[in-house]
Amino acid sequence: MIRFEQVSKIYPGSQRALQKVSFQLEQGKMAFLTGHSGAGKSTLLKLITAMERPSDGKVWVNGDDISRITHRKIPYLRRQMGVIFQDHKLLMDRTVFDNVALPLVIEGYSMGNIKRRVAAALDKVGLLDKANCTPVILSGGEQQRVGIARAVVNKPAILIADEPTGNLDPALSLEIFRLFEEFNRVGVAVLIASHDLSLIAKMHYQRLILQNGQLLNASQAEEVQ
Numbered sequence: 001m002i003r004f005e006q007v008s009k010i011y012p013g014s015q016r017a018l019q020k021v022s023f024q025l026e027q028g029k030m031a032f033l034t035g036h037s038g039a040g041k042s043t044l045l046k047l048i049t050a051m052e053r054p055s056d057g058k059v060w061v062n063g064d065d066i067s068r069i070t071h072r073k074i075p076y077l078r079r080q081m082g083v084i085f086q087d088h089k090l091l092m093d094r095t096v097f098d099n100v101a102l103p104l105v106i107e108g109y110s111m112g113n114i115k116r117r118v119a120a121a122l123d124k125v126g127l128l129d130k131a132n133c134t135p136v137i138l139s140g141g142e143q144q145r146v147g148i149a150r151a152v153v154n155k156p157a158i159l160i161a162d163e164p165t166g167n168l169d170p171a172l173s174l175e176i177f178r179l180f181e182e183f184n185r186v187g188v189a190v191l192i193a194s195h196d197l198s199l200i201a202k203m204h205y206q207r208l209i210l211q212n213g214q215l216l217n218a219s220q221a222e223e224v225q
């Protein structure tokens with residue numbers, strides 16, 4: 001589903017952010033991406049969403065080599081994935097419904113279809129009764145769940161999350177991780193970058209550990225755990 005082959009990334013005028021990173025996340029699997037601040041986690045995720053291109057190596061998503069993807073093909077790639085950010089990037093002057101509907105409006109879905117899908121996504125994250133509220137009146141955990149509903153509303157095969165629980169307390173963080181597990185259980189591949197080591201330790205999924213841009217192998221990983 002996602003495959004990195006000897007991927008390096010050097011930002012212009014800076015040192016190497018990723019060095020010869022290789023890994024695979026198979027269809028329907030869930031994994032955590034961890035590592036110190038500046039280790040390269042966001043960079044790795046940005047290569048999957050084609051917000052950045054690798055300087056060397058190959059990135060495969062759903063069977064396509066996206067290392068040199070053209071701008072024209074990026075919308076097709078992004079349609080296959082839902083992306084969740086720490087600050088959830090919600091439109092605060094629009095309703096929860098409008099926020100979740102946005103990807104479908106952009107895709108030109110009919111209003112009937114939009115209503116059905118948004119209701120299903122909000123139901124999944126437990127916020128159906130908040131559809132007509134603006135996100136400002138919601139708690140941090142609820143706002144993050146709106147972000148998750150928006151990410152899953154067009155049923156992507158892959159979910160990518162960059163520090164989705166960064167601003168939340170442990171109980172709410174666990175709730176969010178459990179939600180990701182539910183999507184994974186129905187076949188969605190999930191990759192979550194997180195600093196939340198105690199929570200990750202409680203969940204038994206593949207762990208990718210970055211250190212100064214390099215992925216640790218199994219024995220190195222054991223040493224840092």
Ligand SMILES: Nc1ncnc2c1ncn2[C@@H]1O[C@H](COP(=O)(O)OP(=O)(O)OP(=O)(O)O)[C@@H](O)[C@H]1O
Pocket residue numbers: 011012014016017035036037038039040041042043044
């Ligand atoms: N747009 C950019 N231009 C130049 N250097 C960058 C850019 N983005 C990231 N870097 C550098 O690349 C390295 C990896 O950064 P990245 O944001 O991927 O790390 P991270 O593991 O996500 O860190 P954090 O946990 O603090 O968010 C860092 O040294 C960072 O300064």
